[in-house]
Amino acid sequence: MRIGVLAVQGAFIEHRRMMESLGTECVEIRQKKDLDGIDGLILPGGESTVQGKLLRDLGLFKEVQRLIAEGLPVLATCAGLILLAEHLEADDTTHLGTLPVTVKRNAYGRQLGSFVTRENVGSLEDYPLVFIRAPYIAEASDEVRVLATVDDHIVGVEYQNQIGLAFHPEMTEDCRIHQYFLSKIVK
Amino acid sequence: MSNTTYELNKGLAQMLKGGVIMDVTTPEQAKIAEAAGAAAVMALEKIPADIRAAGGVARMSDPKMIREIQQAVSIPVMAKCRIGHVVEAQILEAIEIDYIDESEVLTPADDTYHIDKTKFAVPFVCGARDLGEALRRIAEGASMIRTKGEPGTGDVVQAVRHMRKMNAQIRQVVSLREDELYEEAKQLGVPYDLLAWVHENGKLPVVNFAAGGVATPADAALMMQLGAEGVFVGSGIFKSGDPAKRAASIVQAVTNYEDAKLIAKLSEDLGEAMVGINPEEIKLIMEERGQ
Numbered sequence: 001m002r003i004g005v006l007a008v009q010g011a012f013i014e015h016r017r018m019m020e021s022l023g024t025e026c027v028e029i030r031q032k033k034d035l036d037g038i039d040g041l042i043l044p045g046g047e048s049t050v051q052g053k054l055l056r057d058l059g060l061f062k063e064v065q066r067l068i069a070e071g072l073p074v075l076a077t078c079a080g081l082i083l084l085a086e087h088l089e090a091d092d093t094t095h096l097g098t099l100p101v102t103v104k105r106n107a108y109g110r111q112l113g114s115f116v117t118r119e120n121v122g123s124l125e126d127y128p129l130v131f132i133r134a135p136y137i138a139e140a141s142d143e144v145r146v147l148a149t150v151d152d153h154i155v156g157v158e159y160q161n162q163i164g165l166a167f168h169p170e171m172t173e174d175c176r177i178h179q180y181f182l183s184k185i186v187k
Numbered sequence: 188m189s190n191t192t193y194e195l196n197k198g199l200a201q202m203l204k205g206g207v208i209m210d211v212t213t214p215e216q217a218k219i220a221e222a223a224g225a226a227a228v229m230a231l232e233k234i235p236a237d238i239r240a241a242g243g244v245a246r247m248s249d250p251k252m253i254r255e256i257q258q259a260v261s262i263p264v265m266a267k268c269r270i271g272h273v274v275e276a277q278i279l280e281a282i283e284i285d286y287i288d289e290s291e292v293l294t295p296a297d298d299t300y301h302i303d304k305t306k307f308a309v310p311f312v313c314g315a316r317d318l319g320e321a322l323r324r325i326a327e328g329a330s331m332i333r334t335k336g337e338p339g340t341g342d343v344v345q346a347v348r349h350m351r352k353m354n355a356q357i358r359q360v361v362s363l364r365e366d367e368l369y370e371e372a373k374q375l376g377v378p379y380d381l382l383a384w385v386h387e388n389g390k391l392p393v394v395n396f397a398a399g400g401v402a403t404p405a406d407a408a409l410m411m412q413l414g415a416e417g418v419f420v421g422s423g424i425f426k427s428g429d430p431a432k433r434a435a436s437i438v439q440a441v442t443n444y445e446d447a448k449l450i451a452k453l454s455e456d457l458g459e460a461m462v463g464i465n466p467e468e469i470k471l472i473m474e475e476r477g478q
Binding site: 007011050078114115171 | 191194195196198199201202203204205206221222223224225226227257261262263280283284285286308309310435438439441442443446
């Protein structure tokens with residue numbers, strides 16, 4: 001099995017390390033040709049404006065969108081969730097738009113609003129959640145399964161082949177979410 | 188600052204990796220930088236090249252001007268305070284800046300002590316020329332390091348020297364026996380614990396960017412090939428002929444820093460680069476400030 005990690009900008013090495021610690025082969029996606037033969041895709045944290053622009057400038061955008069629409073399993077964290085969202089609150093920008101949710105960017109304010117907490121994520125109990133200038137999901141369509149909430153705001157969802165998280169599992173030592181993502185691919 | 192806050196602050200720097208942080212002096216420039224793909228902007232009244240030209244004392248920027256830039260963009264906004272100027276840092280924290288750069292580009296306020304950055308909740312980035320300076324700043328609470336380079340020159344030679352030196356020293360520390368680390372910590376003037384961490388992990392404990400003199404996509408890619416995790420571009424963008432195009436090209440060059448064909452294309456038709464001056468031609472050496 002081979003997992004692609006979008007590596008145009010952001011914290012992609014952290015995802016790669018976590019996947020490799022689980023014995024999974026990883027490839028960094030910087031150009032279109034890197035997408036060949038991957039079984040799953042990770043969209044990491046970083047700055048969504050930068051990543052969205054580079055996806056387009058480097059000719060990756062349409063191919064990534066097509067692969068996700070055709071069912072390629074994708075795990076998206078923080079900026080990655082913003083890339084997947086169908087709508088952004090108070091912002092006309094849409095990037096890949098494959099996940100039927102509305103995401104509020106910088107929902108917790110500036111860096112002084114960043115925080116860590118613990119919650120259940122789906123069936124995974126007591127998960128450490130790291131929020132860094134994080135978004136949350138303001139609205140989700142009915143077909144979307146909510147995985148996690150913090151203070152009544154949705155911070156994790158699953159929809160068909162897509163997992164979207166407002167927080168950063170790759171910044172912790174807890175690899176259960178990555179294991180869960182891999183188990184979806186094996187099926 | 189709690190351990191959790193420090194981890195979150197190091198984490199924000201991790202999110203900036205592979206990105207370009209651009210100096211801007213107005214909300215309009217900030218918007219151009221954001222649209223060109225900047226991962227963050229550094230809000231300041233004068234870019235380093237103009238600070239050099241103006242002479243005199245360079246201080247923290249007007250908080251109102253910084254706030255206007257914060258309102259203009261959605262990406263993180265950084266700002267500089269003078270080395271050792273605790274109150275300028277407190278002001279920047281009060282306006283909820285995302286990162287403070289305790290910077291040698293401004294005139295130092297204290298010629299002995301840096302700010303005790305552990306007393307702040309907001310994160311700090313500091314300049315360093317070698318491993319000793321980097322680990323001293325980290326011991327004081329910095330959650331991100333950048334090379335000093337020689338700001339406002341458009342000459343990348345100092346940034347190259349600092350990045351090479353830091354990485355050569357890290358390789359050397361890795362090669363030491365454990366019982367040699369105490370003496371090495373003494374020689375470098377750094378805490379033993381931080382040096383032992385470097386020995387074990389073969390890298391700095393925080394993210395390390397390149398800064399000072401980066402003017403072209405090739406300069407930015409050079410710094411990435413030398414081991415930088417991202418790049419600050421100060422005077423290089425808005426002192427050039429076509430800032431938006433140059434900025435976007437540098438952003439792409441940082442992502443694909445090993446693809447010479449792409450960087451060749453990115454380097455075409457960028458208009459005039461900033462004029463540039465050699466460190467030998469200047470009287471004010473900023474990199475020597477704050478050791």
